[in-house]
Amino acid sequence: MRLFGQLVVGPAGAGKSSYCAEIVQHCQTIGRSVFVVNLDPAAEHFDYPVALDVRDLINLTDVIEGGAYGPNGGLVFCMEYLLENISWLHDQISNQFVEDDYILFDCPGQIELYTHLNIMRRIVDEFQQMDMRMCGVYLLDSQFIEDMPKFFAGVLSAMSVMVQLEIPHVNVLTKVDKLGRAAKSAEFERFLDFNASDLMGDTRTYNPKLQHLNRALATVIDEHSLVQFVPLNVRDKSSIARVMFIIDNSIQYGEDLDIDPRFVRKEVDAACDV
Numbered sequence: 001m002r003l004f005g006q007l008v009v010g011p012a013g014a015g016k017s018s019y020c021a022e023i024v025q026h027c028q029t030i031g032r033s034v035f036v037v038n039l040d041p042a043a044e045h046f047d048y049p050v051a052l053d054v055r056d057l058i059n060l061t062d063v064i065e066g067g068a069y070g071p072n073g074g075l076v077f078c079m080e081y082l083l084e085n086i087s088w089l090h091d092q093i094s095n096q097f098v099e100d101d102y103i104l105f106d107c108p109g110q111i112e113l114y115t116h117l118n119i120m121r122r123i124v125d126e127f128q129q130m131d132m133r134m135c136g137v138y139l140l141d142s143q144f145i146e147d148m149p150k151f152f153a154g155v156l157s158a159m160s161v162m163v164q165l166e167i168p169h170v171n172v173l174t175k176v177d178k179l180g181r182a183a184k185s186a187e188f189e190r191f192l193d194f195n196a197s198d199l200m201g202d203t204r205t206y207n208p209k210l211q212h213l214n215r216a217l218a219t220v221i222d223e224h225s226l227v228q229f230v231p232l233n234v235r236d237k238s239s240i241a242r243v244m245f246i247i248d249n250s251i252q253y254g255e256d257l258d259i260d261p262r263f264v265r266k267e268v269d270a271a272c273d274v
């Protein structure tokens with residue numbers, strides 16, 4: 001059964017659930033159907049209709065009440081439990097969805113699930129075996145651009161998700177409305193389609209070894225055009241529509257797109273009502 005899916009990932013508070021809710025609204029408006037699956041055992045409330053909920057299998061509150069785990073270990077335990085019972089997820093998806101359905105997977109914010117643990121990768125493998133065409137959508141809060149080392153850390157986490165999941169991948173810089181006038185500046189554009197070597201000049205590292213490491217990483221990012229960001233303001237309908245368009249293309253062509261910076265500029269102008 002052919003299905004389409006967005007794996008919505010990113011650090012805690014990046015805007016994943018808001019993104020899912022707004023995509024649902026957008027699709028309702030244009031008469032397109034899209035479903036959201038909650039894969040976060042710690043989720044507490046939803047602003048979208050939940051088609052399928054991992055908490056029906058396991059939830060973090062029960063695990064913590066068991067006394068063996070705290071919040072972070074408990075979350076990893078829940079996700080490992082999901083993997084051990086992956087046939088449950090497989091059956092639920094097979095029973096609830098039909099050919100060509102489009103599903104958003106709202107994922108937990110614990111970044112280690114995508115970077116050094118292979119839990120999400122194995123879930124993605126399972127989805128692909130079900131003939132699901134997928135795109136990883138990595139959300140990063142635009143507050144990360146306030147500070148260059150912080151932004152660089154965000155870029156590296158985006159890259160490790162991309163490398164770990166090995167599916168078409170789109171990076172989204174969320175909450176650009178919160179940047180106010182700064183989002184209109186040429187300075188902001190440097191972050192969207194950025195030259196890492198250039199930006200590295202703005203970071204101050206006193207340890208020469210680290211400077212060398214940073215430069216080497218920046219060269220790799222630039223040589224392979226590894227990271228671009230699409231700006232998003234979930235409160236702006238056209239911003240949502242354009243991000244959806246980019247992701248749909250990625251899913252359709254099965255690869256990362258090289259997004260035209262002029263397109264991104266238009267996106268920023270429309271998304272930021274300043």
Ligand SMILES: Nc1nc2c(ncn2[C@@H]2O[C@H](COP(=O)(O)OP(=O)(O)OP(=O)(O)O)[C@@H](O)[C@H]2O)c(=O)[nH]1
Binds near residue numbers: 011012
């Ligand atoms: N101004 C503004 N706020 C946003 C935007 N997107 C999300 N937010 C706010 O950011 C906060 C966190 O958003 P969530 O959607 O809960 O983030 P999340 O990534 O799902 O969070 P976790 O599930 O805890 O990992 C909420 O208060 C949202 O209202 C945006 O585009 N603009």
